[in-house]
Amino acid sequence: MKELIDNFLLYLSSQKRFSKYTVISYKNDLSSAAKYVLETYEIKDIRKISFFHIRSYIVDLMKNGMSAKSVNRKISSLRSFYKYLIKKSIVDKNPMLKVISPKIPRRLPDYVSKTDIAILFDSISLGNTYCEARNYIIMLLLYNTGMRKSELIGLTDESVDYAQKRIAVVGKGNKQRIIPITNDLLTKIRKYIQIRNQSFECRESFLLLTDKGKPMYPKLVYNVVNRVLVSMATSTKKSPHILRHTFATHMANNGAELNTIKELLGHASLAATQVYTHNSIEKLKDVYSRSHPKA
Structure with a gap:
């Protein structure tokens, strides 16, 4: 067998x-x-x-x-x-x-609030060492693009299109999708690459590397994200996937159409994206205060 x-x-x-x-x-x-x-x-x-x-x-x-x-x-x-x-x-x-697959209980995805995200990114930076710069870029890429951990690991320098302000991601089933990125993120990626190239003479073709200049692996990405979230965020889960949920939730709460979020996340069907139609308590409070006559 x-x-x-x-x-x-x-x-x-x-x-x-x-x-x-x-x-x-x-x-x-x-x-x-x-x-x-x-x-x-x-x-x-x-x-x-x-x-x-x-x-x-x-x-x-x-x-x-x-x-x-x-x-x-x-x-x-x-x-x-x-x-x-x-x-x-x-x-x-x-x-x-x-074979009938067991039903999965539908739970609202855990995510990091806007307040905590702002505090989180105020507390970290490119720093002075390669590891600090890499860890910062990992957090930025995961939150700003909603990409999966495996997609992050697979990025190369060529994945980033500076002229078109976008990044090419290879997702499930080897399908490529394009995600727009900001000027600020592009600038920080450039600075990170400078620090990386100064740190390693002979390096791999991947964008993100280990402390020794080797290709990244899932456990290392998890550890990087977990350490940052444990110290800052109030969400119960501390994995890289939380930043994907956070990206999608913040997009939905700011009025992004579900189909747009679906394309950005690389979901095969809209059903997988519909979980992000839930409202955060912050948005519910905002709608209530603006809409209720007694508020």
């Missing part, structure tokens, strides 16, 4: 052009399922895996406290894997066809 998984992962990276981190996620999901059916049912032949075994695996994940969102990601990985196996005529039955 390992060989089939390895072949599928190669297909994702070479033909589908999925990012390294997306392929790693698929590998973890499929390896987890393969390990379960081997240890629980002693199944080594993929053709012997049925809907019963898949359902048992999903139930086990949920019994062990895995969130519906994480379970759905594993189900999605298995669905893609079985589509590949059917296409290659490796199996003739798809046990995933009967």
Whole structure:
């Protein structure tokens, strides 16, 4: 079964052009399922895996406290894997066809308030060292563009178009989208690049690098953002994705159309963007004070 998984992962990276981190996620999901059916049912032949075994695996994940969102990601990985196996005529039955994904409770996305964002960016700057400059640019890019962590890591110097004042991002499914950026951000990116080039003689082609001049990786981006948010923001979550939610929420609260936010975020459908139609308490207070006769 390992060989089939390895072949599928190669297909994702070479033909589908999925990012390294997306392929790693698929590998973890499929390896987890393969390990379960081997240890629980002693199944080594993929053709012997049925809907019963898949359902048992999903139930086990949920019994062990895995969130519906994480379970759905594993189900999605298995669905893609079985589509590949059917296409290659490796199996003739798809046990995933009967699988129903658990419903994800709809929660309003956590985000950083405008006040906290202003305080946050007043407290950090390009600084005097490479790490200070890089960390500052990471925070600026995530909040000003709403890009994903993986998209940030994939940026190169060529991603930034100074003449057109925009940045090209490669998102999910290797799809490129263009995000406009401000003159102020462009100026700070230029200054950051100067500091970076002075810090490393031989460097990678990526825009953002580690302390040693190597390509960035997800955990490092998380740590950078987490350290800043822990010290400043009042939101309960401190991950890079919070800045994506914050970008979208602030855009929505300032009157941006949902379709515009969808395009900027790189969402495949409008349904994923509709969660940002919620109103912040600040906006509700503003509308109330302007609209209610007794306010």
